[in-house]
Amino acid sequence: GTYKGRFLGSIGKCGTWSFDPNKTLTVGEGGIVFTDDEDLWFMMDCYHDHGHIHSKEHDRGQEGKFGLGVNYRLSELQGALGSVALDKMDAALSRMRATKKRILDAVKDTGIKERPMHDDEGDTASHLIFMLPSAEAALCFRSAAAQAGTQFSIISENTWHFAKHWKALEDMGEKDIFGIRAPSYAPETMEGTDAILSRAVMAGLNINMSGEEVERIVSSVRYG
Template sequence: MAGTEIFGKEELEAVQDVIERKMIHRYGSHGARRGIYRVEEFENRAAEISGARHALAVANGTAALIVALKGIGIQPGDEVITSPFTFIATVEAIVACNAVPVLGEIDGTLSLDPVSTERLITERTRAIMPVHMFGAAADMDRFAELGKKYGIPIIEDACEVVGGTYKGRMLGSLGTCGTWSFDPNKTLTVGEGGIVFTDSEEVYSRMDCYHDHGHIHSKEHDRGAEGKSGLGVNYRLSELQGALGLVALQKMDYALGLLRSTKKRILQAVSDTGIVPRPTHNGEGDTASHVIFMLPSAESALKFRDAAVSAGCGCSIIADNTWHFAKHWKALEVMGEKDWFGTRTPSYAPETMAGSDRLLARAVMFGLSIIMDDSAVEAIIHAVRAGTKAAL
């Protein structure tokens, strides 16, 4: 699965236009650029699609998470609750703000569990960061309730689910802030890029300044003559990526339509086998980037995987996924139980994630590509049937 699968002449034309105009920087040079601001157009279109009031394009999904945390005012030593089933960038963004990651457990949908989250809330909790993983949404109604009950901002890590919805609303637009990623492995890509959404004018203003060295952006002043709000970093997106982003958003429905059609075909073809798909909170809003089944036990999952692989199709058990399960992150484990800006970090030892481990050990996964021919789809169907026969 990667957005480059659907690259074509539209991307070439978009990039060529930027190069021919020799206007790479997203800010400044107002007189020379003839009113054309591709990153700004990308942001406006993303905001329109998402339903959020503001969208800020940044260098990548990790930067989007950091900018969101900075935007809500995260300080050193603050605690941020998030999921152990995510990409490490979620935790790295928290640490980059000198805040403390607190890992909850996941629920049966493999998303951060609201019940586990509520137990972890302390007087130092300053944000909750549910992660929408492998196409499916976290329980955003419950997280909205927790945010309101405790006065805690909710940041959606929606980097994996661009275009996904929850009860008709776009993922990334439901929290105080939400993030999308457009890296090379995402369904839509601009090479490297991300977006942060928010409805808050105040949060947006802080994020906008922080992501570009503290500049207060204005088209009334050229680059360098703008005011400064303070210090920041350089997480800007270039006009090349903005141009690619506009094309990517035009192709969103096409890409998601293909993925959803493929997943539906697979699930319908194996519906008579007794295999149980992962439950989700967002049904038709799933981006269908993965097909995941829940087996009765870790032992049956092993049998399923081995039989599926023997049948000629790659299949993995999510508990073994070193890329997305914090149990495997040695760098995080070393950080556990240390003084961190006046706060004692929790333990990140594998045994602290035992509940999540038990669920993920039962979860078998097939990744989908946007473009799949009949033989590739039939290979997955054949593998699921072989795995089910061996495991159930």
């Protein structure tokens, strides 16, 4: 995805990309970090590989050690898969964007509202999200769409991507952590977010959707 022409992850001093199985670009697991700051790049290069100061002049066992590190290296096979996937990325995004546009154009006359977008042109189009007038309307829409053949989820119920459901985070709230007092992370502190996400219904899109699948989604949205 992009924002005003800049790739997501390239905004700021350091960026990260995940390559886990549920991402648009995946090699099965792992990820990358990148930066245009040479000093930061050097530290990241060392840290992700046990602290090794990588050298072309010395064997691995004779390399210096910058500091403590971890073992987060991708294999060369994963790197090769990623290179191939990256070459296909533009084509993949074009197909998903075309699919999403086809669906939105087909349901435009229903008056249903897509979620607000900060940059339509940069959208990866991996998901279809509509904003319903109320949480009750979202529940009704989900039920009706499911009867028509498409399963929509309500984003506020997502236990992985909504911090309201993170018990471990809630337990950290209002405690001193490294000398800093943490704010409260109790569910009631997220009522504003909850009010928005409880109205948001979502369905995933993929690269290889058939015309029949697209038409089923269109019919489900219209039925909902």
